[in-house]
Amino acid sequence: MIFEEKIIIIDSDTSTFNDFKKPLSDKGFEVLHAINTKTALNLLTKNKPLIALVELKIASNNEVEFLQNIQEISPQTNSIIITSELSAKLSKVILETGDASFYIKKPFNFSDLYVKISKILDKNRKMIESQKSLQDLFKSYNQLEFLMSILINELENSTNLLEKISKGINISDLNESQKFAFENINRLFHNNKKLLERFNNLRLVEEIKPAKLSSVNLNQIIDKVFLQIKEEYNQFTSNFKKNVQSNNMCVKGFIEEIKVLVNEAFYLVSLPNTNFCDCLVINLRKSDNLLDKNNNKIPTIELELISILKETKYDSNDNIIEPLSQQYGFGYFLLKGLVEGFNGEIFLEDNKIGEKIETKLTILLPSC
Numbered sequence: 001m002i003f004e005e006k007i008i009i010i011d012s013d014t015s016t017f018n019d020f021k022k023p024l025s026d027k028g029f030e031v032l033h034a035i036n037t038k039t040a041l042n043l044l045t046k047n048k049p050l051i052a053l054v055e056l057k058i059a060s061n062n063e064v065e066f067l068q069n070i071q072e073i074s075p076q077t078n079s080i081i082i083t084s085e086l087s088a089k090l091s092k093v094i095l096e097t098g099d100a101s102f103y104i105k106k107p108f109n110f111s112d113l114y115v116k117i118s119k120i121l122d123k124n125r126k127m128i129e130s131q132k133s134l135q136d137l138f139k140s141y142n143q144l145e146f147l148m149s150i151l152i153n154e155l156e157n158s159t160n161l162l163e164k165i166s167k168g169i170n171i172s173d174l175n176e177s178q179k180f181a182f183e184n185i186n187r188l189f190h191n192n193k194k195l196l197e198r199f200n201n202l203r204l205v206e207e208i209k210p211a212k213l214s215s216v217n218l219n220q221i222i223d224k225v226f227l228q229i230k231e232e233y234n235q236f237t238s239n240f241k242k243n244v245q246s247n248n249m250c251v252k253g254f255i256e257e258i259k260v261l262v263n264e265a266f267y268l269v270s271l272p273n274t275n276f277c278d279c280l281v282i283n284l285r286k287s288d289n290l291l292d293k294n295n296n297k298i299p300t301i302e303l304e305l306i307s308i309l310k311e312t313k314y315d316s317n318d319n320i321i322e323p324l325s326q327q328y329g330f331g332y333f334l335l336k337g338l339v340e341g342f343n344g345e346i347f348l349e350d351n352k353i354g355e356k357i358e359t360k361l362t363i364l365l366p367s368c
Contacts, residue, residue: 005121006049008032008077010040012058016082020053023110027117037066044074051120052079053113078120080104080113152199155192162189194267198334204257205334208341213252215368218262218301219244219284221255225262239279249284251301251365253342261342261363262303264335268348269307269359278308278356290345290364299367309357339363 007029009017017033024031032047034040037059044052052070059066070077081103102116166186174182222242251258270277283304288297332348339346344365351358 004028005051006030006032006047007051007053007117008034008040008043008047008049009053010034010037010058011053011055011082012036013055016053016055020110020113023114027114037069041069041073044070044077048074049077050124051117052077053082054079055082057083078123080116080120082106082108152196155196155199159189159192159196162192165189195330198264198330201260201334202337204260205337205341208254208257208338213342214254215250216253216255216258217249218251218258218303218365219247219249221258221262222282222284222303225259225266229263229266240282241279242282243284245285249286249301250368251342252368253365257338257341261335261338264331264338265303265305265361265363268331268335269305269361271309278310281306286367287364290343290366301365301367303363303365305359305361307359308353309359310355339365342366 005028007024009020009031011017011033012035014033014035017031021031021033029051032043032049034043035058040052040058043049054067054070056063056066067079070079083103084106102119104112104116162185166182166189169182169185171179171182226240253261266280270280283302283306285302285304287300287302289302290298290300292298336346342365344363346364347360347362349360351360
C-alpha cells in the first residue's frame with residue numbers, strides 16, 4: 001500500500017495506537033508509534049510526519065519543551081494533544097507554545113479524531129496550493145525578467161545607433177523633407193532614451209517606504225528639473241509660466257524620487273523633445289484636498305501642469321500626435337506609482353480645443 005501522509009502517535013498507552021492504526025491506515029496514513037519522548041524525537045527526525053497525536057503526560061512535566069522540540073525537528077508537523085483532562089496547566093502549555101493545532105479529550109472515537117485531522121489536511125492542501133502558486137509566479141517573474149533584460153539590451157543598442165546617426169548628420173545640408181525625417185529620428189532617439197530611464201526608475205516605486213519620508217522643497221525641485229530639461233531638449237517650449245502661492249512648498253518624500261516624479265510630469269504634458277508644445281503653465285498651491293486613513297483633511301501641496309499642444313500634420317491623413325491621451329502609457333504608470341507611493345493622488349485630463357489639445361495634470365502630495 002502506498003501511503004499519502006505519515007502520522008505519529010506519541011503515547012505510552014498502546015491502546016490508542018491499537019485502536020486507531022487500522023482506520024488511519026485505511027485513510028491512507030502510515031501510522032508510527034512512540035511510547036517515550038526519545039523514540040518520538042528519533043521518529044520525527046527520520047519521518048517528518050504531517051500529524052503528531054501527543055499525550056503530554058509522556059513528557060514528564062516538560063510539556064512546553066517537548067512541543068517546542070517537535071516543531072524544531074519537524075516544522076511541518078501539526079500536533080494534536082490527546083488528554084483525559086484539559087487542566088489549567090495544559091491550557092497554559094497550548095497558549096505558550098502555539099504549536100498544538102488542536103486538542104481532543106479522551107475517550108474519543110475515530111470520527112471525532114478525523115474531524116481534527118481533516119482540518120489539518122485541508123490547511124496543508126491550501127498551503128501546498130499556495131506554494132505552487134508562488135512557485136509559478138516566481139517562475140513567470142524570472143521569465144519576464146529575462147525577457148525584459150533582452151528588451152532593454154536591444155533598446156540600448158538601437159538608442160546608441162540612433163544617437164550616432166543623429167550626431168553624424170549635418171542638418172544644414174538637408175532639405176525640408178530630410179529635415180523632417182531627421183527630426184523624427186532625433187525624436188525616436190530621445191523617446192528610446194526616456195524609455196530606458198523609465199525601466200531603470202521602476203525600482204524606485206518598490207523602494208519607497210512611507211514611514212521614512214523626509215521633507216523636500218517641491219518648488220526648488222521644479223526649477224532644477226525644468227532647467228535640466230531645457231538643456232537636454234533645445235526644442236522645449238519657451239512659453240513657460242509658473243505661479244507659486246508661497247515659498248514654503250515642502251512635501252513628504254525623497255529628493256531623487258521627487259525629481260523623477262517632476263521629470264515624468266513635465267514629459268507627460270509637454271513632450272519636451274518636440275516643438276509641439278505651445279505653452280506650459282505650472283501652478284503650485286496649498287490646499288487640504290487629501291484625506292488621511294480616517295477621512296480627515298490633511299495639509300496638501302498641489303502641483304498643476306497645464307499644456308497646450310498643437311497638432312502637426314505630415315500630410316492630410318497623418319497626425320503626428322493623437323488628439324487625446326497621447327502619453328497614458330509607461331510614463332503615466334511610473335508617475336502614478338511614485339505619487340501613490342508618497343500617499344498622494346493624481347488626476348489627468350485631455351481636451352481637444354479646435355486643432356489644439358489642452359492637457360491638465362494635477363498631483364496632490366501630503367505637505368510637511
